[in-house]
Amino acid sequence: MTAPPAGARTLDESRSKALLADYGVPIAAERVVADAVGAVDAARALGGRVVVKLCGDAIAHKTERGLVRLGVEGDGAVAAAATELLAAARPDDGEVAILVAEMVSGSRELIAGLHRDPQFGATVMLGVGGILAEAVRDVAFRMAPLDELDAHEMIDDLATQRLLGPFRGEPAVDRAALVGVMLGLARLAAERPDVVAVDINPLIVVGGAPVAVDALVELAPDATS
Amino acid sequence: MSSAHLRPEHFRALFDPRGVVVAGAATHPGKFGFVSLHNLLASGYEGRVAGTNLRGESVLGIDTVASIDDLPADQYDLVFVCTPAAANPEVLRSAAAKGIKAAFVTSAGYGEAGEQGAAAQAELVALGSELDLLIAGPNGQGVVSTPSQLCAQIVAPYPPAGSIGIASQSGNFVSSFQNWALFTGVGVSRAVSAGNAAMVTVADYLDHYAEDPHTRVGLAYVESIVDGRAFAERARAITERMPLVVVKGGATEGGAAAAASHTGALAADDRVFDGVCRQVGVTRATTVEEAFEAAATFATQPLPRGPRTVVLTTAGGWGVVTADAIAAGDLELIELPDDLAEAIDGHLPPRWSRSNPVDLAGGETRDTIPTVLELIAAHDQVDAVVYLGLGIQSNQARMMREGRFYPDHGLERIVDYHQRQDARFATAAAEISTRTGKPILTATELSVADPTNAGPAAVRASARLCYGSANRAVTALEHLWRHARWRQRRGLDG
Numbered sequence: 001m002t003a004p005p006a007g008a009r010t011l012d013e014s015r016s017k018a019l020l021a022d023y024g025v026p027i028a029a030e031r032v033v034a035d036a037v038g039a040v041d042a043a044r045a046l047g048g049r050v051v052v053k054l055c056g057d058a059i060a061h062k063t064e065r066g067l068v069r070l071g072v073e074g075d076g077a078v079a080a081a082a083t084e085l086l087a088a089a090r091p092d093d094g095e096v097a098i099l100v101a102e103m104v105s106g107s108r109e110l111i112a113g114l115h116r117d118p119q120f121g122a123t124v125m126l127g128v129g130g131i132l133a134e135a136v137r138d139v140a141f142r143m144a145p146l147d148e149l150d151a152h153e154m155i156d157d158l159a160t161q162r163l164l165g166p167f168r169g170e171p172a173v174d175r176a177a178l179v180g181v182m183l184g185l186a187r188l189a190a191e192r193p194d195v196v197a198v199d200i201n202p203l204i205v206v207g208g209a210p211v212a213v214d215a216l217v218e219l220a221p222d223a224t225s
Numbered sequence: 226m227s228s229a230h231l232r233p234e235h236f237r238a239l240f241d242p243r244g245v246v247v248a249g250a251a252t253h254p255g256k257f258g259f260v261s262l263h264n265l266l267a268s269g270y271e272g273r274v275a276g277t278n279l280r281g282e283s284v285l286g287i288d289t290v291a292s293i294d295d296l297p298a299d300q301y302d303l304v305f306v307c308t309p310a311a312a313n314p315e316v317l318r319s320a321a322a323k324g325i326k327a328a329f330v331t332s333a334g335y336g337e338a339g340e341q342g343a344a345a346q347a348e349l350v351a352l353g354s355e356l357d358l359l360i361a362g363p364n365g366q367g368v369v370s371t372p373s374q375l376c377a378q379i380v381a382p383y384p385p386a387g388s389i390g391i392a393s394q395s396g397n398f399v400s401s402f403q404n405w406a407l408f409t410g411v412g413v414s415r416a417v418s419a420g421n422a423a424m425v426t427v428a429d430y431l432d433h434y435a436e437d438p439h440t441r442v443g444l445a446y447v448e449s450i451v452d453g454r455a456f457a458e459r460a461r462a463i464t465e466r467m468p469l470v471v472v473k474g475g476a477t478e479g480g481a482a483a484a485a486s487h488t489g490a491l492a493a494d495d496r497v498f499d500g501v502c503r504q505v506g507v508t509r510a511t512t513v514e515e516a517f518e519a520a521a522t523f524a525t526q527p528l529p530r531g532p533r534t535v536v537l538t539t540a541g542g543w544g545v546v547t548a549d550a551i552a553a554g555d556l557e558l559i560e561l562p563d564d565l566a567e568a569i570d571g572h573l574p575p576r577w578s579r580s581n582p583v584d585l586a587g588g589e590t591r592d593t594i595p596t597v598l599e600l601i602a603a604h605d606q607v608d609a610v611v612y613l614g615l616g617i618q619s620n621q622a623r624m625m626r627e628g629r630f631y632p633d634h635g636l637e638r639i640v641d642y643h644q645r646q647d648a649r650f651a652t653a654a655a656e657i658s659t660r661t662g663k664p665i666l667t668a669t670e671l672s673v674a675d676p677t678n679a680g681p682a683a684v685r686a687s688a689r690l691c692y693g694s695a696n697r698a699v700t701a702l703e704h705l706w707r708h709a710r711w712r713q714r715r716g717l718d719g
Contacts, residue, residue, distance in 0.1 A: 113486060113491075114488060115486065115491075115492045115497075119450055119451075119452070119453030119454075119497075120454060120457065120497050120501055123500065125488045125492070134487060134490055134491060137491060139491045140496075141492065141496050141499070141500030142500045142503075142504050143457060143504060149714055149715070150504055153503060153504075157500070197489055201487055
C-alpha cells in the first residue's frame with residue numbers, strides 16, 4: 001500500500017470510526033488510552049479478549065506494520081502489548097495513542113468505502129474485504145447519492161454471493177444493515193466535502209451484522225477537522 | 226445539449242436532409258471528397274445531391290460548382306465538408322446563407338492537432354452557433370440514415386435498414402457495427418461518427434435517437450468521458466426511453482494514481498464505470514460483437530418479463546453447456562413445470578429429457594418443434610426460450626445436394642424436406658415469440674459456418690438474429706433481462 005499523497009491528512013482510527021458512527025456505521029466498542037495502565041483499565045471495562053492497536057493520524061495501514069494485536073487477554077498481556085506498540089512508534093508517526101477494542105469475530109470480512117473519482121465524483125464501494133481485498137477485487141461501486149435500491153443492487157453485484165448467505169454456522173448477512181452502511185457513506189460524501197476517501201476494512205460480519213473493525217478517513221490537504 | 230442553439234430540426238437536417246452538398250468533391254477516387262460522393266450516390270439516396278470543386282469538374286456525373294454560393298437556396302439541408310480546415314469557415318457561411326442547417330465536417334486539423342487545431346475547433350463551434358448550424362465532427366467519418374437511404378460517409382459499408390441507432394467516438398467502430406449489421410441482417414436506423422465531437426457529442430446523438438421513431442436501441446462507443454457525472458445523467462435520461470448498449474475504451478483515469486485508500490486502489494480497472502452503467506441502466510458490453518449482438522437483440526426481441534429461461538434442444542450436449550451458461554449469470558434455468566412436461570409428453574416418445582433443457586433426443590417428427598416451442602413459450606412460468614439445433618438437417622441436406630448421388634436415390638425430395646422444415650422452425654420461433662411477447666433466441670454455429678443454411682437464412686428472413694453459439698445467445702438474453710429488471714425495479718414500465 002502506498003503512503004497518503006503529500007499534504008493529504010488522515011484521521012486516526014478512533015476519530016475515523018467516530019465520524020463514521022455519526023453516519024450510522026456500526027462500530028465495535030473501543031477506548032483510546034495513553035499508556036499500558038490505561039490499556040489494562042480499558043480491557044477490563046470492555047471485558048473478554050480485546051484488540052490492541054497503535055493509533056495516530058499519520059498511521060494509515062497498521063496491519064502491514066504489525067501494529068495490531070488480536071485476541072489479547074489478561075492484564076499482563078494487555079500491558080505488554082501496549083508497551084510494545086508504543087515502542088514501535090516512529091518519529092514520523094507524530095502523536096500516537098493506544099486503542100483497545102472489543103474483539104469481535106466472524107468468518108466473513110467485507111470492505112466498504114468512499115472514493116471521489118476524478119470523472120464520476122463521489123462513489124461508494126462495497127466488496128469482499130480483509131487483507132486480500134485488493135487481490136480478490138470483488139467490489140461494486142455506485143455514484144453517490146444512491147438510493148436503497150442501488151445499495152441492494154451493489155450487494156447483488158458481488159461475485160462471491162455465497163459469502164452473503166448462511167456461512168460456516170453463521171447466519172446470512174443482514175442486507176438491510178449493509179445497505180445502511182452504504183447509505184451512510186453516501187450521506188457523508190454529500191455533507192463532508194472535505195472527506196476525500198474512506199476505507200472501512202475489515203467490515204466484519206458478526207452474527208450476520210456488519211461491524212466496522214478498522215476504518216480510515218482521509219481528508220483533503222487543506223481541510224481542518 | 227452541448228450547444229444551446231441545437232433543436233430537433235438540426236438533427237433532422239443531418240439525418241433526413243432534403244438535399245446534400247459535398248463540399249470539396251474530388252475526381253481522385255482515393256480522396257474523401259470522391260468517396261463520400263460515391264457512397265452517397267451508390268446507396269440510393271433520393272434527395273438532391275450537389276458538389277463543390279474549385280475547378281468545377283464533373284465528379285461521378287455530378288456537375289460541381291465552384292462555391293455553395295452558386296447553388297439555389299432552400300434545397301439542401303446538409304453539407305458534407307471534405308475541404309481543408311482553412312477553407313471551412315467560408316464553406317459554412319455560404320452553406321448557412323443557402324438555408325443549410327447541418328454540416329458534417331470530415332476535415333482534420335482541429336482538436337486532435339495541437340493548440341492551433343484546438344483554437345480552430347473553438348472557432349468552428351462558435352461559427353456554427355452564430356450561423357445556427359449543427360456541426361458534426363470535425364474529423365469524423367460520416368453519417369448514415371437508412372430511413373432516408375443516406376450514406377454520407379467516407380467508409381463502408383451501407384448497412385441494411387433497421388432500428389439500431391449508432392453513435393461513436395471512433396468512426397471505425399461505426400464501420401464495425403455496420404459490418405455486423407450487414408452480415409447478420411439486423412439493421413441500422415442511424416449511425417454517426419462523432420469525430421472530435423466539438424459541438425455535438427455521442428450523448429447528444431443518442432438523446433436524439435431516443436425520440437426517433439425509427440430507433441429502438443442505442444449502440445455507442447465512447448473512450449474519453451470528460452465529465453462523468455454529466456454523462457451518467459444524460460445516459461439515465463436516455464435509458465429511461467430506450468435501451469442503450471455501450472462499449473468503452475480506456476480505463477477510468479486517475480482512480481488509482483493518488484490513492485492512499487484501498488477503496489481508491491480498487492476504483493481502478495474501470496470498476497467505477499461498471500457500477501455507473503448498472504446504476505443508470507446502461508448495458509455495458511466488453512467487445513464489439515457482444516455489443517452488437519446485445520443491441521440486435523434489443524432491436525428484434527421483446528424484453529423478458531423475468532429471468533425464467535427454458536432451453537429447447539435437439540441434442541444433449543448443447544443443452545448442457547447452455548444450462549451451465551444460464552446458471553452462471555442472472556438468468557434462471559427453471560425446473561420444468563409438471564404440467565408443461567405432461568403437455569410435451571403427448572408429442573414425444575418417452576426418451577425425451579422431461580427436464581430443462583428440454584432435450585428432444587431425436588424423437589421429433591414433422592411438427593414437434595413448433596408445437597413444443599409453442600407449449601414452452603406460452604407457459605406462464607416461462608419468460609424466455611433458447612432454441613438450439615436449428616439447421617442440422619439442412620446441413621446434411623447440403624452434403625447430399627453437393628454429393629455425387631444427388632438428385633437420385635430420393636435425395637432431391639429429402640433435401641427439399643429438410644430445408645423446408647428448418648425454414649419452418651425458424652419462422653415458427655419468430656412467430657411464437659411475437660405471439661407470446663417473449664424472447665426466443667435461436668443459436669447455431671451454422672449462422673457463421675454456413676449462413677446459406679435454410680435454418681439461419683430463415684432466422685435472418687424473420688428479421689431476428691441467429692446467434693453463433695448458445696453462449697452468445699445467453700449473454701444477449703442476460704443483457705435484456707438485466708435491463709428489463711432495471712426498468713421494473715424503478716417502476717418505468719407502469
